[in-house]
Amino acid sequence: MKIATWNINGVKARIDSLLTWLGEAKPDVVCLQEIKTVDDGFPVEAIENAGYNVAVHGQKGFNGVAILAKTRIEDIVRGLPGDPADEQARYIEGSVTAGHRSMRIGGLYLPNGNPLGTDKFAYKLAWMARLNAHARALLATEQVFVLAGDYNVIPEPVDAKSPKDWLGDALFQPESRQAFQRLLALGLTDAIRCGHPGAGVYTFWDYQAGAWQKDNGIRIDHLLLSPQAADLTNASGIDRYTRGWEKPSDHAPAWVELAD
């Protein structure tokens, strides 16, 4: 089963690219972030015609996440547990079953957190603490699960072409990186890092200053696997070629292939 994550930066602006990529990459499950639409605006029909079921957690103008799956999506939860007052659409979770195997999929869009010293950065760290608590609850069930999405965290210097450029950025703050490490310390596996231990493995290239042309990227989209999922891993990768398309998202899809 191939599970992918893609910050698509506007699903309505990117629907043609999404359909092309679905046809080529043929993922079984896709977590989308930054769909930038309310539920009613999501292009459900076009995606269903491509052979996918849809679960959406949208928001007007910003944020918004969704899960697409070739199989049924069951027991859907919208919103990250832990703060009923949080109205930002950044988390959706559901179960998919392929053959005899069932797994839980969490799709997340972690807050950017810039600029430092504002409530935005505090919100990012609070959100990461909630994610940690929720990951612990999922781990206690001992099931196969994947937490996939735009984490907005550069885990290590090797995950940036030019680490010094990010020293003052929320994505590369010690607090952000430590919170990410605390997720790994729970026993989760960073699927992309595990399969691609070297440098130059990026998922995001800024639109500005020719970042793509210079390969000035960062790795901020991650798939974290439960131990039961990590045991099934066959391969992982980044479909960076989509970043070279016309009107691209600034993120490329990342994926992991688990044994059926």
Next chain:
DNA sequence: ATGCCTTGTCGCACAAGA
């Protein structure tokens, strides 16, 4: 040091992204 692009918005400039 700043903007560099891109999307969406009750557009005609701005917020937010990273």
